[in-house]
Amino acid sequence: MSYEIVKSxxxxxxxxxxxxxxxxxxxxxxxxxxxEFMSDEHNNKTDAANKELxxxxxxxGGAFKLSGSVSENWKYAENKFNEYCKDNxxxxxxxxxxxxxxxxxxxxxxxxxxxxxxxxxxxxEGKYYLSSNLGFINKVNKKSLNYVSIDIPxxxxxxxxxKVYNDYCNISPQxxxxxxxxxxxxxxxxxxxxxxxxxSMEL
Numbered sequence: 001m002s003y004e005i006v007k008s009x010x011x012x013x014x015x016x017x018x019x020x021x022x023x024x025x026x027x028x029x030x031x032x033x034x035x036e037f038m039s040d041e042h043n044n045k046t047d048a049a050n051k052e053l054x055x056x057x058x059x060x061g062g063a064f065k066l067s068g069s070v071s072e073n074w075k076y077a078e079n080k081f082n083e084y085c086k087d088n089x090x091x092x093x094x095x096x097x098x099x100x101x102x103x104x105x106x107x108x109x110x111x112x113x114x115x116x117x118x119x120x121x122x123x124x125e126g127k128y129y130l131s132s133n134l135g136f137i138n139k140v141n142k143k144s145l146n147y148v149s150i151d152i153p154x155x156x157x158x159x160x161x162x163k164v165y166n167d168y169c170n171i172s173p174q175x176x177x178x179x180x181x182x183x184x185x186x187x188x189x190x191x192x193x194x195x196x197x198x199x200s201m202e203l
Contacts, residue, residue, distance in 0.1 A: 006064045007032050009074050011052075018051055022064070053099075053106045056113045061096035076162040077120035079169040084115060127158035127186040130167060132179040140167040145175070158186040 004022040011018050018037040023030035038051040047054070058064040059078060066075055085092055098108040130137035135149035138157060148157075158164075164183055171181060 001062065002026050003062055004064050005030060006066050007069050008034075008071060009055075016049075016051065018055060020064075025065070047106075050106050052117075053109050053113055056116055057096060057099050057106065057109060060092045072160065072162045072166060073120055075166045076122075077116050079166055080119040080122075081112075081116045083169075084119075122162075124161040126161065127155060128161045128164040128183055129153050129158045129186060130164055130181055131184045132181045134179055137167075137181065140170050142170060145171065153186070155186055155188075161185075 003025050004020075005025055006020060006022045008021040009018065017039075019034055020037050021032050021034045023032045038048060038054055040048045043051075055064075059066065060081075066078055068075075082092065084090075085095070095109065095112055099106045101108070129152075130140070131151070132147060134147045135151065136153045136157070137145050137147045138153070139146040161183070168176075168181070168183055175181065
């Protein structure tokens, strides 16, 4: 299946222009280029006004694959929306197919796009980390993870909730269960208690 590997998405809201940096999965080496998605000049007014819906349609349908380097907001929205669909027994394929039914009415996706957009724009304060029975996890790849064998990291080692959640989504369910991996919020009290415990062990 042919698709675009998406490296970045930017939405210029003042004139409703969307710019994408992507490369075709069919060409090697991957050559990334920046281009305007559904430019006003090449689309009718109705389609151009609904370009956010068409972008959402391309993401849930797999025509656009969001890479690990895409903005954490977009990746978070995709991960959270997939979680929402799983929790509500909704097939993303069926959603994608909605826009192909009823003579291609893209407006049928609007209620679901509103949910996706709420994740995209969600704000969550604080700093977070991945906890496990190995210690705190400081790096996650598709096939592996790295950890430091201390329970609570320093504030500098913690990250935004969205980044930590995206890493969490890259870990297999089996690995999450085996190592008791969870998302925890960093607090100053936790670090102070952790340092006090380290001192008592030295004594």
